[in-house]
Amino acid sequence: MQHLRIIEDDLSGEPIRELVALHLSGMHAHSPACKVHALPVEKLRQPGVTFFSAWVAKALAGMGAIRELDATHGELKSMRVAPDWLGKGVGEAMLLHLLSVARARGYERVSLETGSGPAFAPALALYRKHGFENCAAFADYVLDEFSQCLTLRL
Template sequence: MIGGLTITEDDLSADDVRALVALHLSGMHAESPACKVHALPLEKLRQPGVTFFAARMHGALAAIGAIKHLDDTHGELKSMRAAPEWRGKGVGEAVLRHLLAVAQARGYTRVSLETGRTEAFAPAVALYRKYGFEECAAFAEYVVDDFSQCLSLAL
């Protein structure tokens, strides 16, 4: 854990959290074909089965992330994003480790995600691969193609 960083379940009501979710959505729309934007807006991040977390460094929002319950053995990572001023400083990795711990505590045997294949997604893909995520077949409503890839980690 990064000293001073706290990661807690969040209700998405704070202005800074809402702004970072909006930044994440706009970034996904800028970097992805319209039919390939699977980032969740606020109302879907609040749905049952989705647990949202905010990472704060001494009160300042550093990153966000969520985990979606797919079934009793499978969770999906959603909305992983570091605030611009925190990119490259390890907060995204801290959120990933937290989400993986949540998945293990829930008894999941697998965690998966969908992401892009383009250069814009390379830092995130490198982080996921560092933790052992591997390409997998499409899951949920996703389609694997020349833009989208699915990654999964056995827990």
């Protein structure tokens, strides 16, 4: 893969807005509407959320965000790889970048909520490869057959 560049992003560009829309539609396609916790652009711009995009030259390759839950706990949000970049290491690079941000902020752990089923298997494999383990629900999440929470102690 060519050089991947990850930058903090203000979500103003059309390519990133399209990838956020793709992410939201994908989540709705694989989960009941009441279990879709992916954030639209407006909520990704809220205080406490830092959003990043990944680029190869001028091509958008992926995105991810981290939200501060408290001074010691961060949450991963909106992890998505653009379709043309699936399987090329973009998701892992974004995950490692977000974990680096979390460590720099002094978080003791990072958690995430994700879905269940075959559509979520590649993401789950990536998170588990990097040490994430299932955990109890956190923030406002409720665990059921459609949702699972994972955490990583830093």
